[in-house]
Amino acid sequence: MAESEEEDVLVQRVVKDINNAFKRNPNIDEIGLILCPEARYNRSPIVLVENKLGVESWCVKFLLPYVHNKLLLYRQRKQWLDREALVDITCTLLLLNSDFTTAWNVRKELLQCGALNPERDLYLGKLALTKFPKSPETWIHRRWVLQQVLQECSPPSSDRKEQRDSGLRDAAERTRLSERLHRVLHDEMKVCADAASRYPSNYNAWSHRIWVLQNMAQGNLKVLHDELSSMREWVSMHVSDHSGFHYRQFLLKALVRELSQSMHHHHAPWPSLGSSSPRSPSPDPQPGHPHHQANGEATAAAPCPSPATPEDQSLVPAMPQLFHQEMELCTDLIQSFPGHETLWCHRRHVFYLWHHWRRDHDHHDGQGCGSESPQLNHTDAGLSSYPHTASPRGVGIDRVESRNGQAQEGQNAMEVDGVGVPDPRNTKRLKRGPPDPCPPALPSEHSFIARVLEGCRSPEQGCFALAYRKWLDSVIGQ
Amino acid sequence: GTQVKDVVIKSDAPSALLLDKHADYIAAYGSKKDDYEYTLSEYLRMSGIYWGLTVMDLMGQLTRMNQQEISDFIKSCQHDCGGISASIGHDPHVLYTLSAVQILSLYDNVNVLDVDKMVEYVRGLQQEDGSFAGDKWGEIDTRFSFCAVATLALLGRLDAINMDKAVEFVLSCMNFDGGFGCRPGSESHAGQIYCCTGFLSIAGQLHQVNADLLGWWLCERQLPSGGLNGRPEKLPDVCYSWWVLASLKIIGRIHWIDKSKLRSFILACQDEETGGFADRPGDMVDPFHTLFGVAGLSLLGEGQIKDVNPVLCMPEDVLERLGLHPDLLS
Numbered sequence: 001m002a003e004s005e006e007e008d009v010l011v012q013r014v015v016k017d018i019n020n021a022f023k024r025n026p027n028i029d030e031i032g033l034i035l036c037p038e039a040r041y042n043r044s045p046i047v048l049v050e051n052k053l054g055v056e057s058w059c060v061k062f063l064l065p066y067v068h069n070k071l072l073l074y075r076q077r078k079q080w081l082d083r084e085a086l087v088d089i090t091c092t093l094l095l096l097n098s099d100f101t102t103a104w105n106v107r108k109e110l111l112q113c114g115a116l117n118p119e120r121d122l123y124l125g126k127l128a129l130t131k132f133p134k135s136p137e138t139w140i141h142r143r144w145v146l147q148q149v150l151q152e153c154s155p156p157s158s159d160r161k162e163q164r165d166s167g168l169r170d171a172a173e174r175t176r177l178s179e180r181l182h183r184v185l186h187d188e189m190k191v192c193a194d195a196a197s198r199y200p201s202n203y204n205a206w207s208h209r210i211w212v213l214q215n216m217a218q219g220n221l222k223v224l225h226d227e228l229s230s231m232r233e234w235v236s237m238h239v240s241d242h243s244g245f246h247y248r249q250f251l252l253k254a255l256v257r258e259l260s261q262s263m264h265h266h267h268a269p270w271p272s273l274g275s276s277s278p279r280s281p282s283p284d285p286q287p288g289h290p291h292h293q294a295n296g297e298a299t300a301a302a303p304c305p306s307p308a309t310p311e312d313q314s315l316v317p318a319m320p321q322l323f324h325q326e327m328e329l330c331t332d333l334i335q336s337f338p339g340h341e342t343l344w345c346h347r348r349h350v351f352y353l354w355h356h357w358r359r360d361h362d363h364h365d366g367q368g369c370g371s372e373s374p375q376l377n378h379t380d381a382g383l384s385s386y387p388h389t390a391s392p393r394g395v396g397i398d399r400v401e402s403r404n405g406q407a408q409e410g411q412n413a414m415e416v417d418g419v420g421v422p423d424p425r426n427t428k429r430l431k432r433g434p435p436d437p438c439p440p441a442l443p444s445e446h447s448f449i450a451r452v453l454e455g456c457r458s459p460e461q462g463c464f465a466l467a468y469r470k471w472l473d474s475v476i477g478q
Numbered sequence: 479g480t481q482v483k484d485v486v487i488k489s490d491a492p493s494a495l496l497l498d499k500h501a502d503y504i505a506a507y508g509s510k511k512d513d514y515e516y517t518l519s520e521y522l523r524m525s526g527i528y529w530g531l532t533v534m535d536l537m538g539q540l541t542r543m544n545q546q547e548i549s550d551f552i553k554s555c556q557h558d559c560g561g562i563s564a565s566i567g568h569d570p571h572v573l574y575t576l577s578a579v580q581i582l583s584l585y586d587n588v589n590v591l592d593v594d595k596m597v598e599y600v601r602g603l604q605q606e607d608g609s610f611a612g613d614k615w616g617e618i619d620t621r622f623s624f625c626a627v628a629t630l631a632l633l634g635r636l637d638a639i640n641m642d643k644a645v646e647f648v649l650s651c652m653n654f655d656g657g658f659g660c661r662p663g664s665e666s667h668a669g670q671i672y673c674c675t676g677f678l679s680i681a682g683q684l685h686q687v688n689a690d691l692l693g694w695w696l697c698e699r700q701l702p703s704g705g706l707n708g709r710p711e712k713l714p715d716v717c718y719s720w721w722v723l724a725s726l727k728i729i730g731r732i733h734w735i736d737k738s739k740l741r742s743f744i745l746a747c748q749d750e751e752t753g754g755f756a757d758r759p760g761d762m763v764d765p766f767h768t769l770f771g772v773a774g775l776s777l778l779g780e781g782q783i784k785d786v787n788p789v790l791c792m793p794e795d796v797l798e799r800l801g802l803h804p805d806l807l808s
Contacts, residue, residue: 061514068517072567100521102568108615137521140617147616201712207664214663240483240711246665253663339482341710345655352654460482467698475691 011066014059017046018095019088021053028053030130031095033060053127060096067093071103083115091124094138098128104141111148118145118152122184126191129205133195139208149184150216153177181216188212189227193234196244206243210250224255225316232329239337245346252326252353256319260361319361323354331448339460344468348475351445355476445472483711484701491746491759495775497782500768501539503753504530507765523565524555524574526765528581533769535584535793536776536784545585552578553590559602560595561613571613572603576625579632584796593633600626601638608643619660620651624673627680628790631802636680645683648674656691668699668708672721675728676789679804684729689807693731696722704739705758715757716747716767719774724788727777730807737778744771744778 022028029051036056039045045056055063067089073079074086081089087110090103097103107124110116125142128135192212195205217223228251235244316322327350334343449472452465507530508516519526527548534540555563555578561570562578575596582588603611603626610622623644630636650662651674657666658674671692678684699706699722705714706722719740726732746759747767754763755771769791776786785794789804797803 064514065517068520075569076567097518097521101564101571102521105569105615140612143617144615201709203665203667203709207660210663211661242710242712243665250663341482345710349654 007062008066010059011062014045014063015067015088015092017044018053018055018092021046021048022091024048025051027051028127031055031127032131033057055095063092064096068097068100071106075102075106083110083113086110087116094124094128095131098125098132098135099137101137101140104137108141108144111145118149119184121145122187122191126187129191129195130198133198134202134204136204139204142208143211146184146188146212146216149181153181185212185216185223188216196234196238196241200238201241201243203243206247209247213250213254219258219261221255221258221316224251224258227251228255228322236329236333239333239340240342242342242345245342246349248326249346249349249353252322252350255316255322256353256357259316259319319357323350323357326350327354334452334461338456338458339464341460341464344464347468348471351472351476442472442477482702483707483713484703485705485714485758487703487743487746487759492748492750493742493745495745495780495782496748496750496753497537497772499750499753500748500755500772501534501537501542501753503763504534504765504768505539505542520565521568522574523568524552524562524577524581525564527551528577529765529769531581531584532792533765533772535796536769536772536786537782538784540584545587548581549585549587549590552582556591556596559614560592560597560599562591562596569613570599572600572610572622572625572629573612575600576629579629580790580792583632583792583800586799588633593635597630597633597635597638600629604639604644606643608640608645608647610644620648620658620670620677621660621673623648624677627677631680631804632790632800634800641681645678645681645686648677648681649683649686652687655695656688656693657695665709666695668696668706668718668721668725671696672725675725676804679728679789679806682805684805684807687729687807689729689731693726693729693734696726696731697734700735700740703743704736704741705743706735706740713758714743716744716755716774717757717770719744720770720777720791723774723777724791727788728806732777741775741778741780744774747771 025048028048031053032055034047034054034056036045036058039056039058045059047054047056070079070081071086071089071093074081086106090107090110093100093103094107107116107121111118111121122142122145125138125145128138132138189209189212192205192209196202196209199205213220213223213227228248231244231248231251235241235248238244317325327347330343330347330350334340334347337343446469449465449469453462456462456465508526510516531540531543531548534543551566552562554566555568555570555574557563557570559570561572562575563570564574568574578591579588579596582590603613603622605611605618609618609620610626611618612622612625626639627636627641627644630638648658651658651660651664651670653659653666655666658670659665659667660670664670675684675687675692678687698710699708699718701707701714703714705716706718707714708718708721723732723735723740726735743759744755747755747757747761748771749756749763752763754765755767756763757767772783773786773791776783777788786792787794787797787804788806790797790802
């Protein structure tokens with residue numbers, strides 16, 4: 001056999017070996033290159049150990065050009081490849097070179113004609129990201145696939161009469177789609193978290209995470225707040241990760257937007273992703289509960305377009321409390337880890353958000369936040385609830401666990417615009433302890449800076465503190 | 479105290495500009511076309527050619543490259559839809575459409591392509607909210623807004639798109655720190671900032687930028703080594719000497735940077751043996767970092783290098799020929 005024919009045979013075998021490995025073990029969760037400069041006689045370069053797939057490096061220089069050129073010949077209509085061959089070849093190619101855009105596009109077409117299902121492609125992307133956690137084209141392709149999933153999970157027609165008629169009959173289908181969407185959302189968070197841990201300040205992973213929330217969980221207060229809580233520990237262990245902290249800024253901003261929108265809308269509680277999130281400890285949705293049925297007019301499966309319900313709103317501590325917690329976190333980290341620019345940037349962002357929120361909401365809060373007196377008599381059930389000293393994590397968990405017990409009570413007791421009826425949950429909050437002093441303002445920020453400068457032993461810390469002061473003076477203090 | 483993320487420039491790092499070595503490096507690059515690394519990067523080949531040719535032109539060495547071969551190659555990369563792909567057989571995309579037009583502009587040879595079809599392709603990528611998709615599959619990113627208007631500006635066809643809407647979208651990506659991200663709500667990033675300030679320059683809307691605020695964020699990218707990073711607590715990288723520096727030039731704040739320290743950093747990124755620039759001192763060189771190292775030095779006023787235009791990253795004399803003078807703030 002000629003040398004190049006031998007190579008072809010070898011490469012075709014390797015492509016087969018890779019795809020057989022996936023068939024044998026559908027739980028492969030990581031791929032990698034095994035540094036191995038020479039072939040061992042007659043042994044496959046594809047190694048499968050537990051759930052890790054390895055490719056010996058000696059074969060890659062034959063393998064990549066072969067599959068690469070084969071795909072391009074197909075693309076130029078110079079050589080036909082059937083669907084299965086395309087699936088195998090693009091899989092091999094993308095595991096070696098996950099930024100090869102055209103290969104991802106071939107898979108898009110396979111998806112469109114039904115030869116691939118979206119979950120399979122998401123799985124391939126997940127594997128590619130274990131090796132190439134930044135890969136821009138992998139993240140870009142992922143967003144397209146997720147959009148296909150979103151379309152599959154959305155109401156099929158805009159014909160309202162047709163929807164009403166098919167209402168109850170399709171409730172099971174809607175539940176199935178809703179569960180699929182939740183699974184996909186949950187998986188995406190995990191993929192983003194893994195990639196973020198594999199590469200510091202992974203812009204692409206974090207901006208993807210934001211995209212997912214913007215497109216698959218709009219208005220979902222519970223998801224936003226859960227993300228804020230669950231990321232606390234992660235960022236505390238990655239204090240240089242600017243993207244991780246930016247994610248928290250995004251979450252805070254989104255929470256502000258959702259909570260302020262809900263103040264201005266009057267409507268009956270609608271089913272939303274918030275009431276059937278997989279993170280809730282109780283089984284969801286609750287069949288027979290009047291507020292969880294779609295009434296044929298909307299689906300619980302689609303990302304919720306409607307503003308937060310009063311029920312959702314009760315899941316989340318009020319904004320002042322969230323801002324206070326965030327500033328506290330920032331203070332702790334700045335003091336524990338001196339000289340990290342990221343932490344000071346975070347402080348700027350959070351203070352900026354807080355500053356503007358206060359400016360926009362001072363007319364809702366009769367007492368305003370400049371007051372020193374403890375606000376024990378504050379009975380507004382809405383945004384202006386004061387913070388308290390229970391630990392941030394404790395608050396979050398307490399609320400989620402008690403939510404379902406209180407849900408019905410809350411829905412009946414709560415006035416939609418939060419005025420008048422004393423909220424039983426406020427009483428619960430009161431019982432947790434004395435309120436904190438009012439959240440930070442310019443004077444307290446300046447004393448914080450002074451304290452840092454006084455005790456400061458790190459020159460970088462001193463510089464960042466001074467830069468923060470300069471920023472406060474020029475950007476805020478106007 | 480904490481060690482700030484940065485590099486330390488060794489005392490024996492290169493401190494003189496080695497232009498001849500860089501020209502030799504680029505001229506020889508890609509001559510072994512079946513190289514594995516070369517295949518790996520084929521998906522961006524058109525941009526790779528743009529990087530190589532532009533840096534050669536800036537060094538006055540463009541004639542060493544094979545104009546005919548390159549023109550023929552580009553022609554065979556235009557698809558029926560009018561868009562251009564990175565290489566033969568690959569799918570079209572606005573990124574490579576821009577690179578192709580930039581290359582052909584260097585040669586004053588844009589008409590080997592079907593220009594009207596290309597303009598239609600770019601127009602078709604604009605979305606209702608004014609944003610631009612990268613290709614028919616719909617990914618939105620402010621980079622693509624820049625690619626679209628830069629392409630059309632070079633062709634003299636900016637009227638093909640809805641500029642007001644395009645501006646509206648880019649401005650919606652402006653963050654509280656004055657910077658820009660890839661989509662609304664995204665983190666500020668020096669590369670995206672370059673694309674957005676470049677976009678606003680071409681659109682004649684630079685007055686919408688908060689130049690002092692953004693300028694401050696940009697000059698905070700400079701580290702003790704003199705190098706620039708792209709975001710807080712990232713290592714310096716020579717390509718940010720372009721993205722950050724060009725942005726500062728566009729918004730009229732380039733004097734806020736310590737120029738001589740930056741120059742030392744860029745020179746230290748050269749490889750004295752192979753020629754070319756790496757992302758940081760001691761690393762492997764590539765054409766991408768070579769272009770941005772040389773372009774950065776040009777912006778800093780290096781006499782041996784032609785003037786580079788900060789908006790389009792092309793020699794000023796080429797844009798002069800085209801009659802293109804994108805706005806700069808002073």
